[in-house]
Amino acid sequence: MRLALAIASFVILIVHGIVFYNQFFHKWENYQTAYFDQARSLAKTDVEKVALEAQRPRIEQAIVTQFGDARVDRCSTCHIAADDPRPGYIFDDAVRTKAIDPEIGIPLAKLDWMQQQSVKNGDQPKLVDLAKVADGGPRKEALARVGN
Numbered sequence: 001m002r003l004a005l006a007i008a009s010f011v012i013l014i015v016h017g018i019v020f021y022n023q024f025f026h027k028w029e030n031y032q033t034a035y036f037d038q039a040r041s042l043a044k045t046d047v048e049k050v051a052l053e054a055q056r057p058r059i060e061q062a063i064v065t066q067f068g069d070a071r072v073d074r075c076s077t078c079h080i081a082a083d084d085p086r087p088g089y090i091f092d093d094a095v096r097t098k099a100i101d102p103e104i105g106i107p108l109a110k111l112d113w114m115q116q117q118s119v120k121n122g123d124q125p126k127l128v129d130l131a132k133v134a135d136g137g138p139r140k141e142a143l144a145r146v147g148n
Helices: 002-024 026-041 045-054 086-096 108-121 135-144
Strands: 062-064 069-075
Touching: 026 045
Parallel strands: none
Antiparallel strands: 062 069
C-alpha cells in the first residue's frame, strides 16, 4: 500500500511539474523573441530599430464578429510576422533590379526531352501534347499584373 501511495505521489508531482513548466514557459514567447531578434538584425532605419526595441513578447488577440458570435482570435500571437510589410519590398526590389526575368518562357523543349526519356525508360506510357499540359494563361496574367 505504501509503495502504491509513493508511486501515485511521484506521478502527481511529475504532472504538476509539467503543468507548472507549461504555464510559465510558453512556446509563443520563443517565437516572438526569435522574430524580434531577427527583425532587429534586419532593421535598416533608426525608426525601425527603435520600434522593435520597444517590442516585448505578449499575447496578441482580436475579437472577431464577422462569423456570428464574437470569438477571440489569438493566431497573431505565434504568427506575429503575418502583417509585416517587408516581404513585399523584397518583390519590389527584385523587379526593380531585374533579378526576376519576366520574359522567361515555359521550357517546352526541355519538358519534351524529359517526357521522351520517361517514355523510353517505361516511367510514362505514351507522349502527351505539352501544349495542352502547359497552360500559359497564369503566366500571361502574372505578366499583365506587373505591367509587361
